[in-house]
Amino acid sequence: MEEVKFELNRGQDKCYHPNPEDSGLLDIARTLRDIPPAHYILKVDSFSFLVQLLEKAGRKRYESDVFEASGHKWKLCLYPNGDQERGGKGHISLYLTITNTEALPLGWEVNVSFKFLVFDQTRDKYLTIRDINEKPRRYHAMKTEWGFSKLLPLPGFNDPTNGYLVGDKCVFGAEVFVIKYSGAGELLPQPKYLAGQVHTWNISNFSRLTSSVPASSFTLGDCKWRLELYPKGYPVDEHNDLAIGIRLADTTSTVRATYKLTIKNQAHGEDATVTALVSCFSGTSSFWWLWRNPQNLGPATDLSKGFLVRDTLVVKFEITHIFAVKRFA
Structure with a gap:
């Protein structure tokens, strides 16, 4: 499978498949691929209803069901209007949260390399968002959540010509890979x-x-x-x-x-x-x-x-x- 690499321009609202030469969020890498998420898919049939539901409940984020991947339990936390407290105003924000931590041993630590995916319904491809160089993130008792406050700018996400929100439907996904030290050398x-x-x-x-x-x-x-x-x-x-x-x-x-x-x-x-x-x-x-x-x-x-x-x-x-x-x- 050939991946087309590109980066999203900072402050650019209309270009969501820019050229590889474009500069932008230098700590985030974005690629297109055909294969769906390996571990979890969150399908939303009415994105506008989800936004209204959260507003009426006075909540800012939607938490998915718990899923298991790489030997641990996780959930996705989606901010449809952006996580403003972490600089995500005007963007879709998405985080990966580790759960069931009470079952982990004292002093636990989990090193994770993860990817988020957004389905491009027009091109039948998945936009893959990850840390550049797939930098691992360290989960522990004081830090149980990692992700991207600026996953996608809202104007481009809401534009149906970009393929992410079509007929009020959208699809998010996640892949989670725990880096395990074998204890041998x-x-x-x-x-x-x-x-x-x-x-x-x-x-x-x-x-x-x-x-x-x-x-x-x-x-x-x-x-x-x-x-x-x-x-x-x-x-x-x-x-x-x-x-x-x-x-x-x-x-x-x-x-x-x-x-x-x-x-x-x-x-x-x-x-x-x-x-x-x-x-x-x-x-x-x-x-x-x-x-x-x-x-x-x-x-x-x-x-x-x-x-x-x-x-x-x-x-x-x-x-x-x-x-x-x-x-x-």
Whole structure:
């Protein structure tokens, strides 16, 4: 759905679908859309009768029935002749009030992002009015009502060519979204430098290996790890080269780490090394490839060039920095 954005000119009585360049009530954003209100609709079949009824009763506003949205109970408060005490003279004023607050815990607070809608009966669209950038409003015991004292100027609202009041009928609506804090988060602490902590894996009878080989778990940086070697390459790969991966054995932890893998050249001293940037090991998605396509990574492609001695391959895994992510409630 494409939304047409515009703002209402201050003091302009006739233009209710102005151009986007128009300046105006800078804290209010207005858009047009096709979709009706998601949470509540207030239909008035005789707006003039409602005005007369309120005047006879000495009241300034009409309060809707209570409705439920986003886990709380609300009502709409409509001022047909404007809320003059809050600067709404000559306008339609509309507010969203939280109700049933006695059922809420002591010190309650509800953060809400809401929208008001007015049906344009001529264009079959809804004018949506909201705080610019959808700024959330904080409801609490001392502030149970938020809204707009200048929702729409009365001259334009009463003009049937604008579509809001046609045949004395009008429709208002509301959408209410409570911003709930889940109570969960994570702390990424200062990285821990692991100086000289290296795990060496001597893989014997290398030429006889045909399938994957997992190493025994080992501990580096207070975490348990396990290397996995595929002597003929990973099965789904087109090439048949050596592949090595690392897995976090404790899948309940979340760890970010920088590390280095070295395949030792036992004959000539020219080791093949791969250094990885920060990788995240979390839950079941705790496997990362260290070495998978050797023809692009160095001299270890040909294991006969000093890497394989007495049919033994020597792999060293070193973690340089580790971030043990801590979760909190």
